[in-house]
Amino acid sequence: MVMRLFCCLLLLSAMPSWAATKLEASVDKNPVLAGEFFMLNISVDDTIKSEQPDTSVLLKDFVVGPTSLSTRTNIINGSINKQTTWSVKLMTRNEGEYTIPAFTVAGLSSQPIKLKVAKRAADADKNNDIFLKTELSNNSLFVQEAGVYTIKLYLAKELLDGSLSTPSMEDAQLTQLGKQTESYELVDGKRYLVITREYLLQPQKSGVYTIVGPTFQGRVQQNYRQLEVSALGDDQQLEIKPIPANYKGAWLPSELVNIDEQWQPEENTVEVGTPITRTITLTALGVTKEQLPEINMNTIEGIRSYPDDVETNNAVRNGRVVSQQTASFALLPQKAGTYTLPEITVPWYNTKMQRISYATLPKRTITVTGGAQANTQPLANTNSAAPNEPNLQPATADNLAASTPPFQPAQDKTPLWLVIVAVLGYILWIITAIFYWLSRSTKNEPKNTSVSVNKAQPLSLSALKNAAKTNNLNAFYNELNEVAIKLTGKKVAAINTLIHNINNDELAAQVNRLQSALYANSSASIDLNAIINMIEQHQAQRTKSQQAVLKDLY
Incomplete structure (x- = not known):
């Protein structure tokens, strides 16, 4: 027993301490082509689970894909080696010299990497098995005018999996329209599977902008092999024109x-x-x-x-x-x-x-x-015509003489069961009228008055005032739209409806300046507090009129 304990202590003392001593960064290819994906590997000689390198610094110069983590433990001749590796897919669009910075993990730092990116040949995509095409419906748009940006991915090989990035543009909204579609096309005698996506483009400010093209990375099947493939869409320049100064009203x-x-x-x-x-x-x-x-x-x-x-x-x-x-x-x-x-x-x-x-x-x-029906006059005496006669006419001596001889006895007697049914129907009608009167009296109790009083209370403008204090025009305009919706009950063109209801030229002018500053890069001065004051005055007049109506109800 003592011998076994001694052997265990000897083995423990002989084992190395598993503390990280080295951090290395490397790439799988150098130089690389513009638009070509490559792999960045960051490795440390230990098992690390609580930390990971900060790859956000790469976003400035590279398209950064997802990061994968792998760990490995090797035992060779009693020697134990551990390794943790982070792998990141990278790609850059432009040729030149780049530096991948140093990374820090577990108190260790790697060395920077000098990377050379060569120019992509003009015919690099010709006769390829995979390439991207982009198209814009119009190369010139006005602020808030909607354009359609189309992406087509051409594949000549069987696709196993892949990822297509979303295009981007500053000061614009890009939203995918519906689901992607698939079709087949022949290009230079080669059959391609074409995956098409359409995006709604809405610029928010005027100027010259660039739509950054999409990127694709994935795997295809070639014979019995799986190949890594990538493609790069072209960037496109777009001119955004401002709202004309002479335009008034809702911008369309x-x-x-x-x-x-x-x-x-x-x-x-x-x-x-x-x-x-x-x-x-x-x-x-x-x-x-x-x-x-x-x-x-x-x-x-x-x-x-x-x-x-x-x-x-x-x-x-x-x-x-x-x-x-x-x-x-x-x-x-x-x-x-x-x-x-x-x-x-x-x-x-x-x-x-x-x-x-x-x-x-x-x-x-x-x-x-x-x-x-409109020409029918009310009857002077309802007993002047037979009860079952379909066409009622005013009771006169002429038509009475024509319809029934004087002193002629009635030919038909009303059945007893019909009289009973009529009496029961009359009683039910009286009971229904009584219940209706009682329910109406209950609904008119003073509890509804409190609801009307609440509606007369002015709407809070605290969020609007906070946006005005910070001079945040975007936040102010959004809050103004919410206030207009609540005051007018309109979900569409609420601000224009509010301006129409208030009927104040100064308010219309201030809102027009606000819209110009947001959508046309105008430098006109805007008095946000003046807008708030005019809305408060409108609310005060509205509350006063509502209270006058309530007073009349009492």
Whole structure:
């Protein structure tokens, strides 16, 4: 027993201490081609699980792929070697001399690596088994005008797996449209599987920008081998034009805007009480459905209007974004007469002609006739006609003489069961009326008054004021939109509706300056506090009027 313990202590004393002593960084190829992926390996002679090298410093010069971790333990002739390796895929788009900086792990540092990147040949992608093509619908856009950016990945080999990066551009939103599609094409006699993705591009500021092309890395099957492949999409320059200074109203840049309507029934002459369905459709090219202004119809005295739900959608047609908004209104004429529905006009900026244009729905005149029911006069005496007679007429001596001879006895007697049913129906009607009156009295109790009082309370503008203190124009505009939605109840073009309701030229001017500063790089001075003050005054007047209404209710 003592001998065994002694041997164990001897073995433990002979074993090395497993503390990290060396950190090394290396690449699997040097030089590399521009657009070609290579592997960076960072290794330490120990098992490290709590730390990892900071690879964020590589983002300045390289496209950085995912990092994988591997550990290994070797025992050779009683000697134990441990190793932890971090592997990172890298790629750079441009030729030149680069330096991969030193990394630090477990108190150890690696040596920097000098990397040479050679120019990619102009015909490098010709006759290749994999390459990328990119296309932009228009090389010049206005601020907030929607463009379509298309990526096509061509594969001549069987794809096992891969990763296609998302394109990027400063001061712009890039959103994938739908799902990617797959098709086949013949290029120079070679058959390719083509994977296509479309992105919605919406620039937010004017200037000259570059769309950074996508990159692809993956594995393909060639005979019985698996090959690592990569491809690089070209960068594209794009000019973003500012909002013209003379444009006023909701900004709607488009190549084409159209508004039309449908009526049911189609006739321009209807009778009183006949329901009319009016469906208005607004279609715009080169904008998103969120940019479409809300369609409103003016109130016509003598015709009740009931708006239906608004439907919006967008799609891509021939490389262009097409958006559409459909609004339906139910019209119910209340009295006879001739009515003219005013025209509906939507201003927009024609990006092809570079001028302000208008989509107009012309006015329409309809004639409402009295109808048969409208000409019917109330009966002077309901007992002058037989109960079952379908056509009731005013009781006169002539028609009484024509319908029934004087002093002629009744030919038919009312059945007893019909009388019983009528009496029971009358009793049920009385009971129903009593319950309706009781329920209506309960609903009119003072508990609803508290709800009305709460609605009269002004909306909090604290978030708007905080954004004004920090002079954060983006945050202020977003909060202003939220306030406008709550005050107007409109989800589309809420700010414009609020400006219309307040009807203050100074407010409209300040908001226009704010929009110009955000979307047109304007340097005009903006008084954010003045906007807040005008909204507070509007709320105060609104609250005062609501309280006056509540006072009248009491």
